Amino acid sequence: MKMNQQAMASKISMGIIFFALVTSSGGLWIPGLYHDNDFVKSAWFASDIITFFVAVPLLCLAVYFSKKGSARWRMLWCGLLGYMFYNFAFIFLVRCSMSFSCCMLHYVRYRRLRLSCC
Numbered sequence: 001m002k003m004n005q006q007a008m009a010s011k012i013s014m015g016i017i018f019f020a021l022v023t024s025s026g027g028l029w030i031p032g033l034y035h036d037n038d039f040v041k042s043a044w045f046a047s048d049i050i051t052f053f054v055a056v057p058l059l060c061l062a063v064y065f066s067k068k069g070s071a072r073w074r075m076l077w078c079g080l081l082g083y084m085f086y087n088f089a090f091i092f093l094v095r096c097s098m099s100f101s102c103c104m105l106h107y108v109r110y111r112r113l114r115l116s117c118c
Contacts (some may be wrong), residue, residue: 006067013063013077016084016103017056023088024052047087057082 027048034041059080065073075090 001018010063010067013059016081017059020056020088022060024041024048024056028052044091047091051084051087054063055083060085074084 024047027044034044036044037048058076062073062077062080
């Protein structure tokens with residue numbers, strides 16, 4: 001990856017990290033954010049836990065180490081961006097067909113950032 005492209009991808013990834021932190025922390029610490037049955041709420045909550053405590057820290061590390069030239073971390077970086085895209089696209093599409101959440105605009109912004117990173 002050229003230096004310009006990597007710098008731009010790193011900046012976009014930082015935006016994705018920001019929106020992932022905002023949306024997952026909202027799901028973790030705002031009571032009553034999800035207006036679904038208990039089973040679906042537990043799935044959203046589990047997704048927020050994994051995103052906040054696993055995916056975001058790994059994505060930060062992947063961006064940092066791939067800047068240093070590590071091919072393994074670059075592969076992990078691409079995989080984590082794929083996870084984020086799938087996760088938030090799924091939530092966005094399900095949210096469009098179900099109840100509206102206050103984090104909807106973050107999902108839309110995230111999808112735009114992720115698509116511009118490819």
